[in-house]
Amino acid sequence: MSNAVHVLSAGSLRYAFPAIIGAFGQETGIAVSLMLGPAGLLREKIEAGARFDLFASANMAHPQRLAAGGLTEDAICFARNRLCVLARADLGLTSENFLAVLSDPATRIGTSTPGDDPGGDYAFEVFDRIEARYSGRGEAIKSRARQLVGGRNSPPTPPGKGAGYLITDGEVDLMMSYYSNARLLKQDPSFSVVEIPSEFQPVVEYGMAIRKDADVETRHLRNFLLSARGQKILSEAGFSPAG
The missing domain is CATH 3.40.190.10 (Periplasmic binding protein-like II)
Incomplete structure (x- = not known):
């Protein structure tokens, strides 16, 4: 899947992303490869040069740090949890x-x-x-x-x-x-x-960021996660809307 959108995602999204990938692929024909893990460790991988297109974190702090370091575009909240x-x-x-x-x-x-x-x-x-x-x-x-x-x-x-x-x-x-x-x-x-x-109860916000100079396919995936269909899939997986 060398031409796929490479996603590094917080492990707590493991039950949401398969449905997101399926629906996104059906809608766009774009393939997605997925690596799951603790978001802090994934952020470290990115800082060390790991390949990625989109980073989905269980907090805002990790993608904001990557954006501040110039590795990604600005972090966006795409879901909430509790x-x-x-x-x-x-x-x-x-x-x-x-x-x-x-x-x-x-x-x-x-x-x-x-x-x-x-x-x-x-x-x-x-x-x-x-x-x-x-x-x-x-x-x-x-x-x-x-x-x-x-x-x-x-x-x-x-x-x-x-x-x-x-x-x-x-x-x-x-x-x-x-x-x-x-x-x-x-x-x-x-x-x-x-x-x-x-x-x-803490405020639990999930943030995502795409790499600098991301291709159009990656931007499509980011937009899909924020779309009504993407938000519905996240809701069905136990998350709350980003808005």
Whole structure:
């Protein structure tokens, strides 16, 4: 696929991009190659010279940094998400007892890796918001949180294991998760998907940027992601509109 549009995308878009690529190809006849990974590590690859045409990040900071460095055109917000908690069902976690359960030293908390993966940054922002309102509690939660996925040294998901395996394998009681991922386990009786109280909820914006001097095919893909059809596909995958 040497003539394809090369996309480096945040891993949390893994359930959205296949449908986007299919619909885009049907509409335009343009092929797309896709590499998924933690957005912070993908940004590092781009800074080190990796080939790409479009970068889709789970935050705005990484594409904005590339734009500031002259590697891309300006970053554009193309979707929104939200953070939630994926917990083992018998933990009894609710939005109402969220703070009490996370503050319990016996509760084992898992997150993605800050810096490497925006999911970890957002999780730690939740803890910082707790700290701002309840001095000492947010820092205590943060100190107990285990950074288990999304990092440069994180082990890959074992073959045959689905999302939530760290909970079902007994590693943690809950994982801080994007809603777009956690929603897929809503019908599984082993799990509960719990909303984070609004006062602790970070703003989760997804940004994209295309390389400097991008070709017309890449510009078509960027425009497709912002189009009504592209936004509908993202919505069906659990994201919120960019606007």
